[in-house]
Amino acid sequence: MNTLALEKKTMPRHKTCAGGIPAKVVDLLDFDFSAAIEQEINGAVISYRQIKSVEMPREENLGYVVNRAVFDHLLALRAGRAGAAINEGETVRTISKHDHLIEVKTNRSTYRCRALIGADGAQGITTRILGCSAPPASIGLEVYVPCEHALIRNHVHKLGFYFGYLPDGYGWIFPRRQDASIGIGIPMKYARRARSLLVDFLEALGLPRDPALHAKGHALPLFSPLTRRPFCRGNILLAGDAASFVDPVTGEGIYWALKSGEEAARAISATLATGKHAAGVYTAALGRHILPELRAAWKVSLPLNAFPQASFNFFQSNERIRKMHFQVMAGHLSYIDLLAQVPRMPLIIMKSLLSRLFRRKTSL
Numbered sequence: 001m002n003t004l005a006l007e008k009k010t011m012p013r014h015k016t017c018a019g020g021i022p023a024k025v026v027d028l029l030d031f032d033f034s035a036a037i038e039q040e041i042n043g044a045v046i047s048y049r050q051i052k053s054v055e056m057p058r059e060e061n062l063g064y065v066v067n068r069a070v071f072d073h074l075l076a077l078r079a080g081r082a083g084a085a086i087n088e089g090e091t092v093r094t095i096s097k098h099d100h101l102i103e104v105k106t107n108r109s110t111y112r113c114r115a116l117i118g119a120d121g122a123q124g125i126t127t128r129i130l131g132c133s134a135p136p137a138s139i140g141l142e143v144y145v146p147c148e149h150a151l152i153r154n155h156v157h158k159l160g161f162y163f164g165y166l167p168d169g170y171g172w173i174f175p176r177r178q179d180a181s182i183g184i185g186i187p188m189k190y191a192r193r194a195r196s197l198l199v200d201f202l203e204a205l206g207l208p209r210d211p212a213l214h215a216k217g218h219a220l221p222l223f224s225p226l227t228r229r230p231f232c233r234g235n236i237l238l239a240g241d242a243a244s245f246v247d248p249v250t251g252e253g254i255y256w257a258l259k260s261g262e263e264a265a266r267a268i269s270a271t272l273a274t275g276k277h278a279a280g281v282y283t284a285a286l287g288r289h290i291l292p293e294l295r296a297a298w299k300v301s302l303p304l305n306a307f308p309q310a311s312f313n314f315f316q317s318n319e320r321i322r323k324m325h326f327q328v329m330a331g332h333l334s335y336i337d338l339l340a341q342v343p344r345m346p347l348i349i350m351k352s353l354l355s356r357l358f359r360r361k362t363s364l
């Protein structure tokens with residue numbers, strides 16, 4: 001099979017991303033990516049308005065924070081060693097069908113291929129080709145703040161998730177070698193206010209506001225089963241952000257981009273010689289390995305997004321749920337396991353919220 005990868009930028013290229021990857025990503029990689037590692041992660045803290053916080057018990061190697069420019073370059077080099085031709089600085093302009101082939105026109109050339117994986121991100125052309133016009137659900141904005149600040153030094157080897165500072169969504173501090181990625185993930189409806197919300201977040205943490213001037217933003221297509229979208233058609237298969245395979249609880253998409261890319265490649269190599277379309281095999285693989293977990297994550301995200309404070313209180317007071325959630329973050333449990341063990345979790349959070357509201361009303 002001859003494989004051509006088209007990338008509009010020149011590698012290594014910047015990608016706006018905090019670079020947090022769970023340890024399970026290692027299972028998908030068969031090469032040494034240590035050059036991309038900014039920090040190994042062995043803990044996490046979840047805070048609500050710096051008033052309350054819960055700390056995950058320290059554990060060896062929960063995952064890593066990677067430098068995306070280096071990490072993605074290593075991936076491209078690995079693909080090259082496996083035999084793919086990588087054309088950098090080449091932008092795909094149009095995609096159309098010609099008989100049984102797919103025609104791809106770029107700024108440099110025209111290619112015809114039998115199968116195409118659309119891995120061109122949240123706002124790429126392939127999503128539109130398959131007829132999805134829904135805008136990405138959220139946007140992420142990040143800055144790098146140097147380690148000289150005490151708060152950032154407190155996050156060495158430890159991820160920080162911050163709730164209650166934004167009208168919706170959450171903020172993060174992910175440690176790196178010389179600095180930290182600090183950012184916010186918010187629903188797209190706040191996109192115009194994103195920079196000022198980031199300034200507010202930095203100030204609330206006691207950090208300088210100036211870095212927000214250099215903040216970079218990018219769409220964050222959180223997965224939702226309510227957005228009816230095709231993931232493939234014929235021999236065109238979408239992977240990663242192009243298919244909105246982003247964990248709606250944490251905003252993690254790197255693992256899902258790698259996993260779906262691998263499944264898409266498998267589906268194509270399994271069907272190309274048979275003359276059958278790869279979409280059938282890919283749909284089955286998504287149904288086995290990807291969609292059930294993302295659907296479960298979406299269910300878990302509903303109360304967290306609708307009632308962040310009540311969810312946090314519930315999380316803080318319920319040790320069993322807290323431990324299980326940390327197990328999910330560590331990759332020892334899946335969201336499916338979490339929901340199977342606590343199928344009424346969204347309902348329990350709703351009840352805890354209603355009883356709190358009721359108590360407040362009766363005490364007035």
Ligand SMILES: Cc1cc2nc3c(=O)[nH]c(=O)nc-3n(C[C@H](O)[C@H](O)[C@H](O)COP(=O)(O)OP(=O)(O)OC[C@H]3O[C@@H](n4cnc5c(N)ncnc54)[C@H](O)[C@@H]3O)c2cc1C
Nearest residue numbers: 008017018019020092120121140218240241252253254257
């Ligand atoms: C602020 C922020 C923080 C994040 N933090 C994390 C995190 O800590 N952990 C995590 O797991 N996820 C995180 N994510 C999500 C993660 O970045 C994405 O889910 C992931 O990058 C998806 O990979 P992808 O390959 O599908 O798309 P991308 O990484 O977007 O790659 C798409 C590639 O396609 C190229 N391209 C686009 N259009 C064309 C074209 N027409 N022709 C040729 N090439 C094209 C682009 O140049 C790009 O290189 C974050 C996202 C944001 C915005």
